[in-house]
């Protein structure tokens with residue numbers, strides 16, 4: 682799709698994890714964009730689950746819906762022309778239609794011309810006054826889109842601090858995640874990137890400890906939770922190779938993000954109820 686990629690590349694720093702698998706994002710992510718024209722708080726949302734049967738999908742849908750109806754001034758509706766329009770896409774359009782705020786249709790992945798279902802999205806162009814064809818990956822046409830966003834956003838009076846209106850748990854530009862959650866997200870991303878189709882959806886990551894040690898090393902203790910011993914075995918891999926690889930990939934990125942040397946103590950735990958406990 683590209684929502685999280687769009688936000689990361691616009692900010693020039695990673696705030697949201699991304700992967701080729703659908704439903705990578707699990708909760709709305711708030712981040713602050715600033716340039717000479719002003720400030721924008723972006724909310725990156727998960728996609729909508731058409732069939733929300735398990736408790737996690739239900740919670741994700743509920744939070745996404747809530748985020749869209751919270752004090753939002755403008756909606757960017759992003760579609761991926763390389764994917765066939767399906768039932769889920771129809772459901773999202775239904776939700777977007779009901780929001781009485783300025784809306785921009787953003788057709789993403791114009792860099793990919795190999796596979797296109799663009800004709801299936803054409804009918805939307807008459808519904809949206811503003812349509813932008815962009816590449817979130819290459820930042821193509823992102824500048825004019827940004828200019829239009831600034832035009833459509835209501836102007837706040839000078840001195841009114843938009844940041845005070847939002848929860849501030851994270852550090853700039855990430856507004857609603859502390860370092861524990863952000864590091865857990867980076868670990869979860871590696872599971873999405875390195876494991877097969879099924880496993881990412883059976884897992885989450887929890888960070889239990891982040892300590893700056895005297896020797897300059899940042900010690901991080903984290904767990905990957907999965908619902909079944911079968912998945913646990915796959916996450917650990919033969920001779921512990923998979924978890925080692927996962928940990929090393931995550932560690933490198935955390936080191937890059939923090940500028941510190943990282944010791945990552947990562948274990949895999951079976952917990953069939955993590956969906957209820959942690960989401």
Ligand SMILES: Nc1nc2c(ncn2[C@@H]2O[C@H](COP(=O)(O)OP(=O)(O)O)[C@@H](O)[C@H]2O)c(=O)[nH]1
Nearest residue numbers: 682683684685686699700701790793816817818
């Ligand atoms: N070719 C291409 N791939 C993209 C583009 N934007 C995102 N992607 C890829 O699409 C996949 C899903 O992106 P992601 O940002 O996680 O989508 P989200 O689920 O909407 O947040 C990732 O593998 C991205 O690298 C783009 O403009 N062009």
Ligand SMILES: [Mg+2]
Nearest residue numbers: 684685705706
């Ligand atoms: Mg996402």
